[in-house]
Amino acid sequence: MTLYHFGNCLALVYAPYHMAYKFSGISEYATFSKCVYAGGLYIFTQLCKMLLLATFFPDSDSSHITGEYNVFLEILKATVDFADLLGIYFALNSVPGKGHAKILTSAIGWASAEVVVTRSVLLWVGARGSEFDWRYVRSCAESNVALLHTAATAALVWLATRSDLPRRHAPAVLALLALAPYRGLLEDAVASVLALSAWALLALRALHATAVGLTALAMYAVLAQQIGI
Amino acid sequence: MWLDEADGFAEIFKGYLPYYLLVALPIFIIMSPVNPVAASHEFSVYRMQHYDLHTVPHGCRSASFNLEGRSLTSWSTSRHCVVARVQDITIDQFMEIRSKAGALLLVLPKNDTVLTPEEKEHIQLLEMAMIQQEVNAPVYFARWTPDFEDILRDLQHSFITDDKSGTALEAMMNSVSSNGYQIVVSASTPQKLDSKPVTLHGKLVGRSGSAQTIVIAAHYDSSGVVPELSVGADSNASGAVAVLELARIFSRLYSLSVVRGAPSLLFVLTSLGHSLNYFSAKKWLEEQLDSADASLLQDVSFVMCIDSISSSREMTMHVSKPPKPGGAAHSIKSRLGVTITHKKINLADELLAWQHERFSIRRMTAFTLSSLQSHKDPSRSTVLDQPNEASVKNLADNIAVTARALASHIYNLTDELNEEDAALYNDALNVDEASIRRWYKYLSSQARAPQIITTTPPSAGVTGALERALSRYMEVTVSTHAVDKREPEYTLYGATRAALYVYSVKPAVFDLILTLAIVAYLSVVYFAIQLFPRFYEEYAKIVTGKAKVH
Numbered sequence: 136m137t138l139y140h141f142g143n144c145l146a147l148v149y150a151p152y153h154m155a156y157k158f159s160g161i162s163e164y165a166t167f168s169k170c171v172y173a174g175g176l177y178i179f180t181q182l183c184k185m186l187l188l189a190t191f192f193p194d195s196d197s198s199h200i201t202g203e204y205n206v207f208l209e210i211l212k213a214t215v216d217f218a219d220l221l222g223i224y225f226a227l228n229s230v231p232g233k234g235h236a237k238i239l240t241s242a243i244g245w246a247s248a249e250v251v252v253t254r255s256v257l258l259w260v261g262a263r264g265s266e267f268d269w270r271y272v273r274s275c276a277e278s279n280v281a282l283l284h285t286a287a288t289a290a291l292v293w294l295a296t297r298s299d300l301p302r303r304h305a306p307a308v309l310a311l312l313a314l315a316p317y318r319g320l321l322e323d324a325v326a327s328v329l330a331l332s333a334w335a336l337l338a339l340r341a342l343h344a345t346a347v348g349l350t351a352l353a354m355y356a357v358l359a360q361q362i363g364i
Numbered sequence: 365m366w367l368d369e370a371d372g373f374a375e376i377f378k379g380y381l382p383y384y385l386l387v388a389l390p391i392f393i394i395m396s397p398v399n400p401v402a403a404s405h406e407f408s409v410y411r412m413q414h415y416d417l418h419t420v421p422h423g424c425r426s427a428s429f430n431l432e433g434r435s436l437t438s439w440s441t442s443r444h445c446v447v448a449r450v451q452d453i454t455i456d457q458f459m460e461i462r463s464k465a466g467a468l469l470l471v472l473p474k475n476d477t478v479l480t481p482e483e484k485e486h487i488q489l490l491e492m493a494m495i496q497q498e499v500n501a502p503v504y505f506a507r508w509t510p511d512f513e514d515i516l517r518d519l520q521h522s523f524i525t526d527d528k529s530g531t532a533l534e535a536m537m538n539s540v541s542s543n544g545y546q547i548v549v550s551a552s553t554p555q556k557l558d559s560k561p562v563t564l565h566g567k568l569v570g571r572s573g574s575a576q577t578i579v580i581a582a583h584y585d586s587s588g589v590v591p592e593l594s595v596g597a598d599s600n601a602s603g604a605v606a607v608l609e610l611a612r613i614f615s616r617l618y619s620l621s622v623v624r625g626a627p628s629l630l631f632v633l634t635s636l637g638h639s640l641n642y643f644s645a646k647k648w649l650e651e652q653l654d655s656a657d658a659s660l661l662q663d664v665s666f667v668m669c670i671d672s673i674s675s676s677r678e679m680t681m682h683v684s685k686p687p688k689p690g691g692a693a694h695s696i697k698s699r700l701g702v703t704i705t706h707k708k709i710n711l712a713d714e715l716l717a718w719q720h721e722r723f724s725i726r727r728m729t730a731f732t733l734s735s736l737q738s739h740k741d742p743s744r745s746t747v748l749d750q751p752n753e754a755s756v757k758n759l760a761d762n763i764a765v766t767a768r769a770l771a772s773h774i775y776n777l778t779d780e781l782n783e784e785d786a787a788l789y790n791d792a793l794n795v796d797e798a799s800i801r802r803w804y805k806y807l808s809s810q811a812r813a814p815q816i817i818t819t820t821p822p823s824a825g826v827t828g829a830l831e832r833a834l835s836r837y838m839e840v841t842v843s844t845h846a847v848d849k850r851e852p853e854y855t856l857y858g859a860t861r862a863a864l865y866v867y868s869v870k871p872a873v874f875d876l877i878l879t880l881a882i883v884a885y886l887s888v889v890y891f892a893i894q895l896f897p898r899f900y901e902e903y904a905k906i907v908t909g910k911a912k913v914h
Contacts, residue, residue, distance in 0.1 A: 137875070139875050140875050140878075143875060143878050143879055143882055146879075146882055146886070147882050147885070147886075150886045150889070151886070151889050154886075154889060154890055154893055155893060158890070158893045158894060159893060159896070266867040266868060266869070267867075267868055267869050267870045268868070272878070279889075349903075352900070352903065353903070353907040356900070356903060356904035356907045356908060357907060357908055359904070360904065360908050
């Protein structure tokens with residue numbers, strides 16, 4: 136629409152990340168460079184994934200033309216997203232400090248890089264055009280949900296790497312981690328089955344991220360009490 | 365590393381970024397395209413007629429605009445583009461829009477069948493009113509599409525206007541829920557078209573010794589308010605088809621010397637009709653009569669013009685001088701059994717009434733056969749003049765009647781004596797309905813406005829097809845006419861079509877409301893983050909408490 140509308144969208148994207156960084160206490164650890172490092176790792180991971188996809192998977196553009204939706208292929212593609220978990224693991228390892236600082240720093244760095252890479256161009260060309268579309272506002276709100284989701288995933292990865300994880304939690308953590316790459320696919324599937332609108336899909340994503348986040352938080356709390364942080 | 369020293373983004377913003385931004389932001393803004401996204405709606409639209417006749421301007425004079433779309437009831441200034449259905453707009457409203465609005469976009473009906481006869485008549489009258497004078501605002505027509513239906517509905521039901529809603533809250537709610545539309549047509553300013561009207565004629569030579577000539581003429585262009593959409597099925601595809609069919613019938617008769625008639629038959633197809641004052645016929649007559657070798661039109665028995673004969677089975681003979689009893693025209697009249705409408709030529713009028721007047725001015729006996737009662741019938745120039753099945757039947761019948769009358773005049777038969785004669789007649793003068801239908805369908809599927817048929821080369825398009833059809837029966841001469849350079853009889857302007865983009869937009873106040881909503885959301889997020897440690901304590905207590913139970 137206008138530069139003002141673009142500003143609106145930017146505020147919606149940027150402010151939650153800024154607040155998460157500023158008020159969660161990790162800024163006291165002076166780990167801004169670690170955030171940037173996590174972001175760099177994100178970009179590196181994506182490049183590796185792209186290389187994999189381009190090498191081993193058929194051209195996705197041609198299937199767009201024919202209009203067929205190959206479920207098996209989509210699932211295989213989502214499987215490549217396991218590389219994300221690996222990337223988050225390296226990011227966690229690189230951050231010194233206590234568990235929550237590790238998790239938040241790498242999550243914020245990772246998610247910020249994701250927003251910059253996937254959404255900034257779309258916003259810059261889209262939200263400034265004279266055409267108004269709720270899509271851009273929605274995409275900004277979605278990036279907030281993505282932050283929550285990345286934090287939950289990072290917490291799960293951290294939990295999985297702990298050797299002192301309570302044994303009864305291990306299956307839950309591993310199951311959630313195994314499902315993490317397929318979350319987008321699952322949400323889309325539910326949305327198409329229930330014929331949800333775009334806003335309802337957004338709400339579904341938020342709900343999903345909150346549920347996963349609370350579960351991870353509960354297990355984190357148990358572990359934290361156990362090891363006394 | 366400077367990144368380590370900085371305490372987050374805020375520090376970087378304070379310390380480093382502003383200097384870069386001063387340079388970078390303007391560059392970004394300059395570099396990014398003005399309208400980066402494709403519009404959500406893109407339509408082909410067709411511009412209204414635009415021509416000068418004897419330097420008197422007619423039709424729409426401009427082409428491009430970029431305005432906010434409004435409905436018929438909610439527009440107010442020249443910054444608005446009025447979007448309406450053709451059947452909804454009254455002539456008074458059009459006059460007001462003509463003088464005050466910025467642009468007009470009219471959506472044609474889905475098809476003829478959704479219109480009542482009153483609506484059809486109304487649209488025809490509106491077209492006449494529109495073409496009478498010049499319109500300075502751009503006027504476009506669009507074919508009906510479901511997308512347009514949505515846009516029209518949105519425009520009718522939303523009031524982005526500030527004064528019409530009751531309370532401020534209501535206005536705010538309206539501005540959030542309603543869609544505004546920015547309508548853009550980027551086109552260059554209308555250009556003069558290089559118009560080269562043509563006339564096709566071919567002659568079937570009669571028995572030697574007789575010099576009498578019968579001229580059968582029709583124009584084949586159409587005139588509607590939208591050049592690209594005026595297919596002119598009745599006026600005058602029907603006339604052109606009739607000429608072709610008569611040419612076919614009589615070429616068969618004239619090919620055998622035994623049954624060849626006495627008078628020669630001259631078939632003439634002119635490219636410009638009533639909308640441009642029968643310019644082709646005028647020029648062609650000048651060329652034929654004023655040239656040194658004026659053999660073609662030396663002894664004309666009569667000129668029969670055929671115009672709009674598919675609307676009913678009744679035909680009327682329009683003359684500018686009552687035919688004398690005993691004359692050829694009278695003979696045809698009585699053989700056709702038609703009524704006569706007499707209208708004197710009025711040279712003071714801007715337009716001649718019928719094509720035969722062009723011939724009558726040159727002192728030939730001439731008349732026009734038409735199903736229409738009056739030359740002022742609005743159905744002669746309307747975009748609603750579409751082909752239909754009933755018309756084909758009428759057309760075939762009228763052609764058969766005309767062929768029969770013509771034949772009985774040529775062979776000077778007074779009556780069909782018995783059934784044997786009638787069978788002979790039927791055999792010789794049989795109209796080929798399949799061919800009539802084919803030609804009628806072909807001609808009425810082509811936009812044949814002067815802007816289109818006189819700018820394509822004579823060997824291509826409709827002109828080329830007609831020439832090839834006629835040359836199957838006789839030798840055809842194509843004469844190309846030129847418009848006077850210094851005092852043009854008419855001037856045509858293009859372009860006739862354009863691409864229209866519709867952007868959905870929100871009013872400025874919407875962004876303010878959006879800002880408020882975002883600020884509210886962000887403060888919720890802020891408090892959530894502030895309250896998180898306390899929430900975590902409570903949550904951990906619940907979770908670990910339960911864990912201990914296990």
